[in-house]
Amino acid sequence: MSARRKAWGAIALALALAGAAELAAAGWIHAKAWLAQRLIAAAWQVGRVDAQAPRPWPGADIRPIARLTVPARGVELYVLEDASMRSLAYGPAHVSGTALPAHRGNAVVVAHRDTHFDFLRNLELDDVIDVEDGRGAAAQYRVREVQVVDQAETRVLDPTDASQLTLITCWPFDAVQPGTRLRYVVVAQRVA
Amino acid sequence: MAAVKATGGRGASALWDFLMLGAKAFVSGLGVALVLGFAAVVLASHAEAATTVTLKDPRAGELLLRTDAAGRYAVAPTVETEVAIQVTGIVARTKVTQAFQNPGSEFVEGIYVFPLPEKAAVDHLSMQVGPRLIEGEVREKEEARRTYEAAKSQGRKAALVEQQRPNLFTNSVAHIGPGETVRVTIEYQQSLAYDDGQYRLRFPLAATPRYVPAVAKVNAIDGEVAAPDAQDAPILSPAYAVASVGGPVNPVDIAVIIDAGVPIANVTSSYHEAALQKAGDGRVGVTLVKEQEEADHDFELTWTLAGGATPQGAIFRERVGSAEYGLLMLVPPQPDAVQKAAASAIPRETILVIDTSGSMDGASIAQARAAVTQALDSLTPRDRFNVVEFNSILRPYSSVPLPAAQGNVAAAKQWVAGLRAGGGTEMEPALAFALGGSSPAGYLKQVVFMTDGGVSNEDALFSLIAAKLGNARLFTVGIGSAPNTHFMTKAAEFGRGTFTYIGDVHEVQQKMGALFAKIEAPVLQDVAITWPDGSPVETFPARIPDLYLGEPVVVSAKAASLAGTVIVSGRRGNEPWSVALTPSAAQSGVGALWARAKIASLMDELVRGADPATVRPSVVQVALEHHLVSAYTSLVAVDVTPTGPSFVKTAMVKSALPRGYGNNAGILPQTATESTLELLLGLFALAAAALVAVIGWRSA
Numbered sequence: 001m002s003a004r005r006k007a008w009g010a011i012a013l014a015l016a017l018a019g020a021a022e023l024a025a026a027g028w029i030h031a032k033a034w035l036a037q038r039l040i041a042a043a044w045q046v047g048r049v050d051a052q053a054p055r056p057w058p059g060a061d062i063r064p065i066a067r068l069t070v071p072a073r074g075v076e077l078y079v080l081e082d083a084s085m086r087s088l089a090y091g092p093a094h095v096s097g098t099a100l101p102a103h104r105g106n107a108v109v110v111a112h113r114d115t116h117f118d119f120l121r122n123l124e125l126d127d128v129i130d131v132e133d134g135r136g137a138a139a140q141y142r143v144r145e146v147q148v149v150d151q152a153e154t155r156v157l158d159p160t161d162a163s164q165l166t167l168i169t170c171w172p173f174d175a176v177q178p179g180t181r182l183r184y185v186v187v188a189q190r191v192a
Numbered sequence: 193m194a195a196v197k198a199t200g201g202r203g204a205s206a207l208w209d210f211l212m213l214g215a216k217a218f219v220s221g222l223g224v225a226l227v228l229g230f231a232a233v234v235l236a237s238h239a240e241a242a243t244t245v246t247l248k249d250p251r252a253g254e255l256l257l258r259t260d261a262a263g264r265y266a267v268a269p270t271v272e273t274e275v276a277i278q279v280t281g282i283v284a285r286t287k288v289t290q291a292f293q294n295p296g297s298e299f300v301e302g303i304y305v306f307p308l309p310e311k312a313a314v315d316h317l318s319m320q321v322g323p324r325l326i327e328g329e330v331r332e333k334e335e336a337r338r339t340y341e342a343a344k345s346q347g348r349k350a351a352l353v354e355q356q357r358p359n360l361f362t363n364s365v366a367h368i369g370p371g372e373t374v375r376v377t378i379e380y381q382q383s384l385a386y387d388d389g390q391y392r393l394r395f396p397l398a399a400t401p402r403y404v405p406a407v408a409k410v411n412a413i414d415g416e417v418a419a420p421d422a423q424d425a426p427i428l429s430p431a432y433a434v435a436s437v438g439g440p441v442n443p444v445d446i447a448v449i450i451d452a453g454v455p456i457a458n459v460t461s462s463y464h465e466a467a468l469q470k471a472g473d474g475r476v477g478v479t480l481v482k483e484q485e486e487a488d489h490d491f492e493l494t495w496t497l498a499g500g501a502t503p504q505g506a507i508f509r510e511r512v513g514s515a516e517y518g519l520l521m522l523v524p525p526q527p528d529a530v531q532k533a534a535a536s537a538i539p540r541e542t543i544l545v546i547d548t549s550g551s552m553d554g555a556s557i558a559q560a561r562a563a564v565t566q567a568l569d570s571l572t573p574r575d576r577f578n579v580v581e582f583n584s585i586l587r588p589y590s591s592v593p594l595p596a597a598q599g600n601v602a603a604a605k606q607w608v609a610g611l612r613a614g615g616g617t618e619m620e621p622a623l624a625f626a627l628g629g630s631s632p633a634g635y636l637k638q639v640v641f642m643t644d645g646g647v648s649n650e651d652a653l654f655s656l657i658a659a660k661l662g663n664a665r666l667f668t669v670g671i672g673s674a675p676n677t678h679f680m681t682k683a684a685e686f687g688r689g690t691f692t693y694i695g696d697v698h699e700v701q702q703k704m705g706a707l708f709a710k711i712e713a714p715v716l717q718d719v720a721i722t723w724p725d726g727s728p729v730e731t732f733p734a735r736i737p738d739l740y741l742g743e744p745v746v747v748s749a750k751a752a753s754l755a756g757t758v759i760v761s762g763r764r765g766n767e768p769w770s771v772a773l774t775p776s777a778a779q780s781g782v783g784a785l786w787a788r789a790k791i792a793s794l795m796d797e798l799v800r801g802a803d804p805a806t807v808r809p810s811v812v813q814v815a816l817e818h819h820l821v822s823a824y825t826s827l828v829a830v831d832v833t834p835t836g837p838s839f840v841k842t843a844m845v846k847s848a849l850p851r852g853y854g855n856n857a858g859i860l861p862q863t864a865t866e867s868t869l870e871l872l873l874g875l876f877a878l879a880a881a882a883l884v885a886v887i888g889w890r891s892a
Contacts (some may be wrong), residue, residue, distance in 0.1 A: 008888020012881045019877030026870035083861055095861070110861045114868055151860045170864040176872060178864035 029089070033115040036090035040064050040078040047134065062087050065094055066101040068109070069130045075119050079131075083110050092116045098157055098166075101131045102139035106160040110168045113184070117169035120186055129165060129188050141165045141188035151181050163190035271304050275395060275491075277448040281508055282384045282521055283781045284393055286312075289377045294368040301344065302365045302374075307396035309382050310359040310678035313781075313788035315819045316379035317827035319351040319365075328353070328829035330819045332812055336826035340364065349831035351376045355821050357650075358792065359396070359678035378827070381781040381788070383519060388706060388742035391452075394693075395491040396677070397444060446491055448478040455498035462492040463695055490695065505745075507775040509754055510782035512818075517783040518749040522760050522771065524716045524739055540638055540712075541576040541593050541631040542567065546608070547643035547671070549583040549617040556672035557613040559697045560642045563669060564608045566704040567640060571596035576635065579604050582622035583615035592629065617647050620656060627660040637664040638711055639687070645676030651798070653679075657686040665689040665738075667711060669704070682796075688737050706742075714738040716762040716769065719745060724756025732789035748786040787818035795823060 039056040066079040083093035092111035099105025111117035125143050132138040148171050171184035274289040292302045317328025343350035344366040352364045368374050385392040455474055465481040505522035544567050546560050575596040579589040589607050594600045631637040666687020668680040684691040692707045719736040723729045729751040761770035794811050815825040
């Protein structure tokens, strides 16, 4: 009886450990996403005074290039240079080759739908987005349109004559697995 | 826990029963939750297509748009295409009607990316809104775009046809109302292709997703936006839908009427099932059997003249304004055995280049391997050869061309059999490698380039070919269901060779055989045309290339008058040769074809380094005069009365993926973490642990 019980106990323990590990992994993704942004925020503040931003944490190989806020939704995010799988773990990232945020042209920023860009689902037409870059250039954008497009629809990255900010994340927001084919695209027109 | 039970005594047994009941309830609840959770995970893993479908509509492969109301989604417009082609002589006039349907519940803007033949002269646009027909006008590109945007912001219906590439167009339609259908018709001319005794008419139905090389992206830096109308401007990639479920994505119906003027025979639809009707007056009608054919494989129709006759040559004329336009076609007679033998005595150095990029995945790579093997088989021991594979990187079989000895060829064939598709399409190093190096004196250097041409930096490649060609000849072979024929035709033109299209793996042997028989020796060289009465004539092409077996001379001309005899002369082998032609009846569309050829020639100057500031006005002038869409001009039609709100959502109408095409075009970044999945799995495992613990407890 005792041996049998031990076996059951062992299985339960193994499952519990596996479950805890998965939960920890999920938590780690969110913790990293949150913590990195806080550390970057601190570094950004220092950088504004010293004109030379220190590394957000020792050994960090990412560089914030803009601060993005949506006052109406209480969102404050730091946009990182060069969108890659790694930089996206720490924050929204700028798609290289597109215009820089707060500058002329089509500035494209992407982020994960379940961490930093979770708020996009609540963004509505005419919501205001403020952006400032590391050198103090500031711009205000107003949400003009929202599209759901196929992932092959790279035209949303195309240069534009007018200044706009394009925020992209995966869609649907509540899909369990990553790797969906559709993208949620928010286009905001520069107003100031 | 067992201790609790033992020391609890009788008084605690009621409590114990109650607790057990609770535990049982918990376990059964947990069981249900587990089953549901497991089902959710399993279902979610069956791709998100299912997720969007369950949102609203059971039909898969549709593009959904978020509406203002939470949880409600609009369906993007779908396009039905009707194609009516009228062939007169060697000119085809095609009428393409695209019906944009909006199945959703709000106003949307539809944008449809579609291919047309590479030499299509698009000269007409009309938009049918209810009973009204609005005719389009040709304007400079920016002006047309402004007109369209203005109409859009005023809530008026508008249609805009823009050229993205010479063979890729977009049709934007603003303000398609809920449940409404807007029909947009465009018309274009093209001259028929003639090759090896066959007339060929192609209607492209699927556009190959273009690969944009990494280096091409750096030109869009802050404030310095590349000219949007330049040839190398970023291309619109159609939003591809994989039609795995449901009906055709964008159904197409095609009807062709051939009025050749003389009896024709052997009318064949190469890739689609088609029905033939012959009228008493010699006209032939062709319609698709499956009424709504999916737009994922190009339509091709071929025919010959009845009784094995070859066309002798003809000049068609059209008077537009004060000028007269002509279209000349002439098929040189076949060489006799002696001429053939003399020509094929020249040894050749053949460089076979094969595209193994990701866009070649599927049937295309198999065709390419078969084609290369066939080419290797056609070599004779005195020839020299090399094989080059390229995708993101370049991999030659040998660093220098090898003699085509039996052993070398056999080893090369084995190497070819192992080629697989994957990666990007960096064509430039491959072209440079194939055209570079110097072949030994007395050798005729021929580069055979097999690709689907899925590239966007076309102009850079043309410049490279023009600069590096030397005495070599470049022959392009289009592979797959939707090769970029514009690129390959032009590349062959710059390479002074020819373009061959292979659409089906079963055609490889026949088409490659024909190509190699052809390129053994040119039939006619130094071709020149003498026009009547010595007045200045502007012709395209300005210089006529070498002619290979079965190829015609096709020339567009403009002069004050073209009445009178025209003499075409050249050299066959070592003998002079000439023929005289008299103009036949008038034919409409000849002027537009000349204008299209002139625009193409002006755009080619751009490739060779001409200043865009001087080329642009010339192109605009010709395009406006002949009412043509070009890189700098668009057709725009605007309805007079507003019919919708001033805010609309944009929907990209999906294009069907070319047949045999994997799912790996350029895509937007993936932006989702594993966290939700891990959270679910974690909870699932914890719940399972609890379940096991309880079962273990009970069984103990």
